[in-house]
Amino acid sequence: MTTLSLTARVPARRYLLGAILAAWVLGHALLAGRDTLALGGAELTPLHEGANQAWDTVDDNRNSNPFFLYFFNYVRLILDESVRFVQALISQPSFGRPVPVLGWLGVVALAAAVTYIFGNIRVALLTVAGFVSFGLLGLWAESMDTLALTLTAVAYSLAVGIPLGIWAGLSGRFNRFVTPVLDFMQTMPTFVYLAPLTLFFLIGPASATIATMIYAIPPAIRITAHAIREVSPVTLEASASLGATAAQSLRQVRLPLARRTIVVGVNQTIMAALSMATIAALIDAPGLGKTVLKALQTLDIGAAFNAGLAIVIMAVVLDRATTAASRRVETRRRTGREISAFFRRVEVGGALGIAAVLGYLSYTYVWAAEFPAGADLGSYVRRAADAASLWVQDSLSGFTDALKNVITYGLLNPFESLLAGSPWWLVFAVGVSIAALVGGLRAAITAAVGLAALIGLGLWQDSMVTLASTLVATILVLALGVATGVWIGRSDRADAVLRPVLDAGQTMPAFVYLVPILGLFGPTRFTAIIAAVVFAAPVAIKLVAEGIRGVPPATVEAARSAGSSSWQLIGKVRLPMARASVALAANQGLIYVLSMVVVGGLVGAGALGYDVVAGFSQHQLRGKGLAAGLAIVVLGIVLDRVTRAAQVRTVRLGVIKED
Amino acid sequence: MKDQPVLDVRGLWKVFGPKPERAVGSTLSRQELKERTGCVAAVRDVSFAVRPGEVFVVMGLSGSGKSTLVRCLTRLIEPTAGEILFDGADIRKADERHLRELRRHRLAMVFQHFGLLPHRCVLDNVAYGLEIRGSGRAERYKRAREVLELVGLTGFENSYPDQLSGGMQQRVGLARALAVDPDLLLFDEPFSALDPLIRREMQNEVIRLHREVGKTMVFITHDLSEALKLGDRILIMRDGALVQMGTPDEVVGAPADDYVRDFVSDVPRSHVLTLRWVMRDALPEEPLDGPELDPDLVIRDAVRVVLSADRPVRVVRDGELLGVVTSAEILEMIAR
Ligand SMILES: Nc1ncnc2c1ncn2[C@@H]1O[C@H](COP(=O)(O)OP(=O)(O)O)[C@@H](O)[C@H]1O
Numbered sequence: 003m004t005t006l007s008l009t010a011r012v013p014a015r016r017y018l019l020g021a022i023l024a025a026w027v028l029g030h031a032l033l034a035g036r037d038t039l040a041l042g043g044a045e046l047t048p049l050h051e052g053a054n055q056a057w058d059t060v061d062d063n064r065n066s067n068p069f070f071l072y073f074f075n076y077v078r079l080i081l082d083e084s085v086r087f088v089q090a091l092i093s094q095p096s097f098g099r100p101v102p103v104l105g106w107l108g109v110v111a112l113a114a115a116v117t118y119i120f121g122n123i124r125v126a127l128l129t130v131a132g133f134v135s136f137g138l139l140g141l142w143a144e145s146m147d148t149l150a151l152t153l154t155a156v157a158y159s160l161a162v163g164i165p166l167g168i169w170a171g172l173s174g175r176f177n178r179f180v181t182p183v184l185d186f187m188q189t190m191p192t193f194v195y196l197a198p199l200t201l202f203f204l205i206g207p208a209s210a211t212i213a214t215m216i217y218a219i220p221p222a223i224r225i226t227a228h229a230i231r232e233v234s235p236v237t238l239e240a241s242a243s244l245g246a247t248a249a250q251s252l253r254q255v256r257l258p259l260a261r262r263t264i265v266v267g268v269n270q271t272i273m274a275a276l277s278m279a280t281i282a283a284l285i286d287a288p289g290l291g292k293t294v295l296k297a298l299q300t301l302d303i304g305a306a307f308n309a310g311l312a313i314v315i316m317a318v319v320l321d322r323a324t325t326a327a328s329r330r331v332e333t334r335r336r337t338g339r340e341i342s343a344f345f346r347r348v349e350v351g352g353a354l355g356i357a358a359v360l361g362y363l364s365y366t367y368v369w370a371a372e373f374p375a376g377a378d379l380g381s382y383v384r385r386a387a388d389a390a391s392l393w394v395q396d397s398l399s400g401f402t403d404a405l406k407n408v409i410t411y412g413l414l415n416p417f418e419s420l421l422a423g424s425p426w427w428l429v430f431a432v433g434v435s436i437a438a439l440v441g442g443l444r445a446a447i448t449a450a451v452g453l454a455a456l457i458g459l460g461l462w463q464d465s466m467v468t469l470a471s472t473l474v475a476t477i478l479v480l481a482l483g484v485a486t487g488v489w490i491g492r493s494d495r496a497d498a499v500l501r502p503v504l505d506a507g508q509t510m511p512a513f514v515y516l517v518p519i520l521g522l523f524g525p526t527r528f529t530a531i532i533a534a535v536v537f538a539a540p541v542a543i544k545l546v547a548e549g550i551r552g553v554p555p556a557t558v559e560a561a562r563s564a565g566s567s568s569w570q571l572i573g574k575v576r577l578p579m580a581r582a583s584v585a586l587a588a589n590q591g592l593i594y595v596l597s598m599v600v601v602g603g604l605v606g607a608g609a610l611g612y613d614v615v616a617g618f619s620q621h622q623l624r625g626k627g628l629a630a631g632l633a634i635v636v637l638g639i640v641l642d643r644v645t646r647a648a649q650v651r652t653v654r655l656g657v658i659k660e661d
Numbered sequence: 662m663k664d665q666p667v668l669d670v671r672g673l674w675k676v677f678g679p680k681p682e683r684a685v686g687s688t689l690s691r692q693e694l695k696e697r698t699g700c701v702a703a704v705r706d707v708s709f710a711v712r713p714g715e716v717f718v719v720m721g722l723s724g725s726g727k728s729t730l731v732r733c734l735t736r737l738i739e740p741t742a743g744e745i746l747f748d749g750a751d752i753r754k755a756d757e758r759h760l761r762e763l764r765r766h767r768l769a770m771v772f773q774h775f776g777l778l779p780h781r782c783v784l785d786n787v788a789y790g791l792e793i794r795g796s797g798r799a800e801r802y803k804r805a806r807e808v809l810e811l812v813g814l815t816g817f818e819n820s821y822p823d824q825l826s827g828g829m830q831q832r833v834g835l836a837r838a839l840a841v842d843p844d845l846l847l848f849d850e851p852f853s854a855l856d857p858l859i860r861r862e863m864q865n866e867v868i869r870l871h872r873e874v875g876k877t878m879v880f881i882t883h884d885l886s887e888a889l890k891l892g893d894r895i896l897i898m899r900d901g902a903l904v905q906m907g908t909p910d911e912v913v914g915a916p917a918d919d920y921v922r923d924f925v926s927d928v929p930r931s932h933v934l935t936l937r938w939v940m941r942d943a944l945p946e947e948p949l950d951g952p953e954l955d956p957d958l959v960i961r962d963a964v965r966v967v968l969s970a971d972r973p974v975r976v977v978r979d980g981e982l983l984g985v986v987t988s989a990e991i992l993e994m995i996a997r
C-alpha cells in the first residue's frame with residue numbers, strides 16, 4: 003500500500019519498480035532452482051552444529067560457572083519457587099496434602115471477593131460463573147496453573163514496570179533511554195526469545211515467567227510513564243507554589259491523578275501476560291496452553307477447543323474485572339466521604355469474611371477442595387466441537403477449498419516460487435533495490451545487511467518461504483484492514499457493532515485463534531496464514547478506521563458539495579488523506595503477522611516456524627532452532643525498517659504535494 | 662513602616678534559551694535577540710517595590726512576560742539575574758529548604774486555571790497547603806473551614822472541583838492560598854478564564870477580602886479596567902520590559918508613551934482622574950468662597966458639586982488651597 007500511494011505520485015519510481023519486478027520474473031523463468039541455498043529439515047550447517055555444541059557446553063557448566071551459580075541459577079530458583087508457591091496455593095498438591103491449600107470453593111470465593119472489592123457485584127458474579135465453568139469443562143487444575151503463572155508474572159512485571167514507568171514519567175532522560183528498548187521488546191516476534199531463555203533458565207516455570215515478563219512489562223512501563231507525564235502541569239505548579247517537596251508532589255498529586263490510567267496499564271499487562279503464559283507451553287509451562295498444544299499436535303480439535311474456550315473465558319473475566327477496577331477508581335471519589343467509609347468497611351469485611359469461611363471449608367473438606375468430577379461438561383464440549391468441525395469440513399469444504407486454492411495458487415505459490423525458487427543473488431539484488439526505491443539509502447543498507455545475515459545463518463531458503471507467507475498474510479490483512487476500516491470509519495453503526503469484537507479479538511491470546519481455523523482448514527500452511535491474518539487484522543482495521551475518522555468533516559463536505567460520489571469520496575479524499583494511517587497499518591500488520599510465524603509452525607507451516615518448534619523438541623536441532631529464531635528477528639527488523647522508511651517518505655511526499 | 666517595602670525587585674531578568682546569561686544586559690529588541698542568540702528575554706531589567714498592604718498590579722498584553730515575572734518571584738521559574746528582596750532578604754539566595762519554608766508560610770499564589778486537585782474534595786483542596794507543611798488533621802480542617810466561610814463557600818466542603826462553576830473553583834483557589842495565612846498573595850490572571858459577570862463579582866470579592874484581611878497583593882492582569890479597579894499602583898510591561906509604573910490616575914492622565922496611551926485611550930477618564938488633574942491656580946479676581954473638595958476625589962464624583970456651584974470650587978488638602986475647579990475644566994475634560 004505504501005508503495006502504491008508512493009508510486010502514484012512519482013511516475014519514474016513506478017516504472018523503475020515495474021522494471022525491477024519484470025527483471026525478477028524473467029530471471030526466475032531462466033534460472034529457477036539454481037543457487038537457492040536449500041537446506042533440508044534435518045540438515046545442519048557448521049554454524050548450527052557450533053550452536054549445539056555451545057549449548058551443550060553451557061549445560062555442562064551450569065553448576066560451575068560463576069555467572070550461573072550466582073546469577074542465573076538464583077533468578078531461576080526464585081522464579082520457580084514463586085510459581086510453585088502460587089501453584090501450591092491454588093492448583094497443585096501442596097505441603098504434603100493431596101490437594102492445594104485452597105480448593106475450588108475457596109478460590110472461587112476469594113476471586114469473587116477480590117473482584118467485588120475492587121470492581122462491582124456484576125463482575126464478581128461474572129467471575130464466579132467463569133471460574134465455575136473451568137471446573138465444569140474439566141480443566142480446573144490446568145486453569146489454576148495458568149492463573150498461577152499469569153499472576154506470578156503479573157506481580158513481578160508490575161513490581162518492575164510501575165517503578166520504572168514512574169521514573170520514565172518523571173525523567174525525560176530515562177524516558178529517552180527506555181523508549182527504544184521497549185520498542186525493540188515489542189517489535190520482536192513474541193516466540194523467538196523462548197529458546198534462548200531456556201538456554202539460561204532451563205525449561206520450566208522460570209523461563210515461562212521471564213518470557214511472560216518480557217512481553218508484559220512494556221505496556222506497564224509505557225502506560226505508567228504516560229499517566230505520570232500527563233498530569234496537568236497547572237496542578238503540579240500549584241502544588242509546588244505551596245511548598246510541596248518532589249516526593250509530596252509525586253505522592254499527593256501525580257500518583258492519585260495517574261491512578262486510573264495506571265490501572266488501564268495493569269489491565270494491558272494482565273492480558274499480555276495471559277497471552278504469553280499460554281504460549282509458554284512451548285517451553286513446558288504448565289496450564290491450559292499445554293493442553294491446547296498437545297491437542298494441536300495430535301490434531302484433537304475437540305480437546306483444543308475445550309481448552310481454548312477456558313482460555314477465552316479467563317481472558318474475558320480478567321479483562322472485565324480490571325476494567326471495572328479502573329472505573330471504580332473514577333466513581334469511588336464521587337461518593338460522599340464519612341458515611342461511605344463506614345459502609346465500605348462493612349462491605350470489605352463482609353466479602354473477605356465470607357471468602358475466609360469458604361476458604362476454610364475448601365481447606366478442610368474434600369467436596370470443597372476437588373471440583374466434583376460428576377459435573378463434567380468438558381466431554382460434551384469436546385464431542386460437540388469435533389462434530390462441528392467434521393460437519394464444517396464436510397459441508398463447507400466446497401467453499402473452504404475454493405478459498406484455500408485461490409489463495410494458495412493465486413498468491414502463495416507464485417510468491418514462494420519467486421522468492422525461494424530464484425537464485426539467492428537475484429532475490430538479494432531485487433530486495434535491496436526495492437528497499438532503496440521505497441525507503442531510501444538507509445533502508446537499502448538495512449536490507450542488505452539483513453539479507454546477508456540470513457545467508458550467514460544458513461537459513462536462506464526457509465527464510466524466503468516464511469517471507470512469502472508473511473507477505474501474503476500481510477496483503478490479506480491490509481485488504482481486510484482497508485475494506486473494514488473504511489466501513490467502520492464512515493459508519494457509526496458499524497463502529498458500534500464491530501469495535502467491541504475487535505477489542506475482544508485483541509485481548510485474546512494468540513493461541514486460541516488457531517483452534518477454530520485448524521478445524522476449518524486442517525493442518526496446512528494456509529491455516530497458519532489465516533491464523534496470522536485473524537490475529538493481525540484487528541489492529542490494522544482499527545488504525546485505518548482511525549485515519550478515516552481523522553479526515554476533517556469540512557473536507558468531506560466540500561468534496562461532496564463538489565459532486566463527488568461515495569466511491570470518489572473514499573478513493574480520492576478519505577484514503578489519500580488517511581495515507582499515514584494506512585502505512586502504519588501495513589507496518590503493524592507485518593509485525594503481528596511475523597509474530598505468528600512460530601505458532602504457524604505448530605499447524606503445518608514449514609520453514610522458520612517449523613525450525614523453531616522442532617528446536618524445542620529435538621535435541622540435535624536446538625542450534626538450528628536458535629538460528630531460525632534469529633532469522634525471524636532479522637526479517638522483522640528489515641521489514642519494520644523498510645516499511646517505516648517508506649511511511650516517512652509517503653507522508654513527506656504527501657505534504658509536498660498538498661503545498 | 663510605609664517605607665520598608667515587603668517586596669523589592671531590582672534589575673530582574675529572565676531569559677529562556679541556550680546560555681541565557683549572555684543575553685542579560687542586552688539592549689537588542691526581543692526579536693533581534695531571538696534571531697541572533699535563539700534566546701527569549703521574557704523579563705528584562707524590571708525593578709519595582711511593593712509596599713505593605715498594597716495591591717500592586719502588573720499589566721501588559723499577552724506574551725509581555727507577566728506570568729514569567731510573577732513566577733520568578735517565588736522561583737517557580739528560576740530568574741536569570743537580579744535581586745528579589747522579600748522583607749530585606751534575597752529570595753534568590755535562599756537554599757531549597759528555606760525556599761520551601763517561604764512558600765509554605767509566607768507566599769501564596771492563585772492561578773489562572775485554578776490548579777485544583779480533582780481527586781480531592783473542596784475541604785481537602787483548601788487544607789492541602791497546611792497538610793504538606795505538616796499541620797494536624799483537626800487543625801487544618803478548622804482553618805480550612807474558616808477560610809471557606811471567608812470566601813463564601815460554606816456548604817460546599819464535600820463537593821469535588823468539577824462539580825463547581827468556574828467562579829466557585831477560583832474561590833477554592835483563593836481559599837487555598839489564604840489558608841496558609843501568607844504575607845504576600847500573588848495572582849496570575851486569576852479571573853481571565855471566567856465570564857464577565859462572574860469576573861466582576863470576583864473582583865469585588867478581592868476588594869472586600871483586601872479590606873478584611875489587609876494582605877499585600879501582586880496581581881497580574883491583561884485587563885486595564887481590572888487593573889484600574891483593583892490597583893493601588895500599576896506596572897505596565899511590554900515585551901518583557903517595564904514601560905510605566907504609577908497610580909491609576911498617573912497611568913491614565915500621563916501615559917509614558919504611545920503604547921500606554923493606546924492602552925488607556927478607551928478609559929472614561931473622568932472615572933479615573935482626580936481633581937488634581939484638572940484644577941488650576943485661582944485667578945486673582947476669582948471669589949474663593951465656593952465649596953471645598955479633596956484633590957483625590959475622582960472627577961466623576963465631583964461633577965455634580967462643581968456644575969451646580971455658582972462660583973469656583975476650591976481644592977483643599979489639610980487647609981491648604983491647592984487650586985480651583987470650575988465647570989469649564991470639567992466640561993473640557995469630559996469632552997476630550
Ligand atoms: N518555558 C519557556 N520557554 C521559552 N519561552 C518561554 C517560556 N515561557 C514563556 N516563554 C516566552 O516568554 C514570553 C513571556 O511569556 P509569559 O510570561 O507567559 O507572558 P504573559 O503571561 O504576559 O502572557 C513569551 O514570549 C513566551 O513565549
Ligand SMILES: [Mg+2]
Pocket residue numbers: 727728729850
Ligand atoms: Mg500569562
